Amino acid sequence: xxxxxxxxxxxxxxxxxxxxxxxxxxxxxxxxxxxxxxxxxxxxxxxxxxxxxxxxxxxxxxxxxxxxxxxxxxxxxxxxxxxxxxxxxxxxxxxxxxxxxxxxxxxxxxxxxxxxxxxxxxxxxxxxxxxxxxxxxxxxxxxxxxxxxxxxxxxxxxxxxxxxxxxxxxxxxxxxxxxxxxxxxxxxxxxxxxxxxxxxxxxxxxxxxxxxxxxxxxxxxxxxxxxxxxxxxxxxxxxxxxxxxxxxxxxxxxxxxxxxxxxxxxxxxxxxxxxxxxxxxxxxxxxxxxxxxxxxxxxxxxxxxxxxxxxxxxxxxxxxxxxxxxxxxxxxxxxxxxxx
Numbered sequence: 001x002x003x004x005x006x007x008x009x010x011x012x013x014x015x016x017x018x019x020x021x022x023x024x025x026x027x028x029x030x031x032x033x034x035x036x037x038x039x040x041x042x043x044x045x046x047x048x049x050x051x052x053x054x055x056x057x058x059x060x061x062x063x064x065x066x067x068x069x070x071x072x073x074x075x076x077x078x079x080x081x082x083x084x085x086x087x088x089x090x091x092x093x094x095x096x097x098x099x100x101x102x103x104x105x106x107x108x109x110x111x112x113x114x115x116x117x118x119x120x121x122x123x124x125x126x127x128x129x130x131x132x133x134x135x136x137x138x139x140x141x142x143x144x145x146x147x148x149x150x151x152x153x154x155x156x157x158x159x160x161x162x163x164x165x166x167x168x169x170x171x172x173x174x175x176x177x178x179x180x181x182x183x184x185x186x187x188x189x190x191x192x193x194x195x196x197x198x199x200x201x202x203x204x205x206x207x208x209x210x211x212x213x214x215x216x217x218x219x220x221x222x223x224x225x226x227x228x229x230x231x232x233x234x235x236x237x238x239x240x241x242x243x244x245x246x247x248x249x250x251x252x253x254x255x256x257x258x259x260x261x262x263x264x265x266x267x268x269x270x271x272x273x274x275x276x277x278x279x280x281x282x283x284x285x286x287x288x289x290x291x292x293x294x295x296x297x298x299x300x301x302x303x304x305x306x307x308x309x310x311x312x313x314x315x316x317x318x319x320x321x322x323x324x325x326x327x328x329x330x331x332x333x334x335x336x337x338x339x340x
Contacts (some may be wrong), residue, residue, distance in 0.1 A: 005323030009294075009311040010207050011039040014327055015233035017241060019303040025234055031312065032205040034213060044187050044203045044230045045310035046218075048288025050297055051190070051229035052156055054179055054239065056099055056275020058163055060258040061178045063095075067166050070095040070261075070274075077162050081125055084140050091141035095162065098155045099274040100266040103145050105155040108137030112153045112223060113291050117216030121193070124164075127157050127223060134222065149269050153226035160225035171224050182253065183238050188231040190224040203230060204312035206292020211313065214292055227290060233308040240299050240306045247301050263301060287319055294319060296328045 006012070011029040027039040047054075062068045068077055073092045075082050083091045083105075093103040112135060115122070122132050130138035139154040160171050167174045172190040180188050187202065189195040196203070196218060205217040221228040231239075245251035246259035254262075262274040263284055271277055276284045282302040288295045295310040296319050307328040315322040 001323065001326060005327065008315055008322060009313045010211070011043065011045075011204055011312045012327070013039050013041070013043055013045060013233050013310050014330075015237040015306075015308045016330070017237055017304070017306040019300075019305050021304070023234075023237065032217075033207075034205070039204070041232065041234055042187060042202055044199055044232055045295065045312055046204070046206065046288070046290055046293040047229035047231050047236065047295055047310070048227050048290040048293060049153075050231075050236065050286045050288045050295060051225060051227050053275045053286040053297070054175060054229055055156055055159055055163075055225040056262055057239075057243070057254065058175055058178050059095065059099060059159055060254055060262060060274070062163065062166055064255055064258055068095060068162070070099065074098060074158060074162055077166055079165055081128055081161060083158055086140055086142045091145075093141045093145045095159070096274065097145040098158055100269065100272040101149055101151050101155060102147075102266055102269060102272065103152075103155055104141040104143030104148060104150065105139055105152045105158070106137065106142050106150050107152050107154050108135045111135040111137065112227065113219070115220045115222070116214075117218065117220060119220070121220075122222045124157060124161055124222065128154065128161070146267060149272060153223055156226035157223050160223070163225070172228075179239065179253070183235075183242055185231075185235045185238060188229070188235045188239075190228045191218070191221060191230050192224065192228075193220070195230075196220070199230065204293070207313040208291060209314050209316040219290075219292055221290075227288065231310075233310050236297055236308045236310070237306050240297055240308070241304075244299050244301060244304050244306065248304075287324075289318070290314065294322060294324055296324050298328050 014026045031043045097103040128139045172192045206214040242251045242253035246254040249256040266272040284299045286297045309327045319325045
């Protein structure tokens with residue numbers, strides 16, 4: 001099994017923490033096959049939709065500061081752009097419903113991928129208005145909130161704009177101030193053009209379904225809050241560790257009630273939390289899958305076990321079939337290195 005997974009991905013990086021707090025890591029393969037650069041603990045991988053977990057942390061920090069109320073309509077905090085319904089009236093969708101994908105927002109078909117370095121930059125408002133091929137469907141609350149689950153990147157673009165409007169700063173700076181700096185993370189960032197240029201020498205090159213290097217190595221992602229995070233498994237584990245500790249009142253990252261809100265199932269959608277997904281036995285999951293990588297983060301809220309796996313190829317199949325979830329469920333890094 002392990003060898004099949006190794007053959008599927010050019011590079012893999014993993015971090016695990018057991019219930020006693022012991023952390024282990026393992027790295028396999030190439031960060032850049034063409035230049036024969038091996039993966040190490042400092043190789044930075046695309047976190048794809050794990051971005052949404054970090055974005056939710058930022059939103060909850062604003063909620064704690066009483067800058068926003070997650071149960072109020074998102075439009076209360078928007079000035080430059082308003083979320084509308086299908087008939088063009090202002091939506092009453094609450095911030096909470098956007099966090100758990102129940103606001104009725106639907107992404108455009110085949111959207112949120114395909115940009116290459118050197119392409120014209122796309123603005124957040126243009127994405128929300130569906131004015132580009134990157135997302136060709138205007139972000140609208142097409143269904144009444146709470147009536148349907150629609151996994152949506154566009155919804156997290158709305159949250160990105162919310163954070164920028166309230167904080168009056170660039171989104172990547174907000175995340176750095178609220179999450180990354182307090183945890184002393186040096187290899188985690190949202191990939192604005194400036195950040196991408198700064199960290200480029202440690203970013204894993206991306207490979208497509210055929211195993212071919214993507215033109216430009218790293219596709220730009222203008223929807224930062226939805227899928228623009230880059231990190232290492234060790235540093236994602238640090239974020240998850242602080243979050244799980246917050247659930248138990250043991251971390252300053254979030255107040256306990258804020259963390260519990262994120263881990264609480266949405267009404268009528270028991271698998272959906274705020275920025276995370278909920279599985280049986282107190283397990284919380286965040287995972288990502290993009291054109292340049294696939295990854296998965298799993299947290300046990302009760303035992304405090306945490307697992308992270310990151311890669312640099314789109315395998316064309318989900319985490320269960322690609323083997324990522326198998327690695328996530330491997331409890332001991334040394335065992336993983338030697339088995340098979």
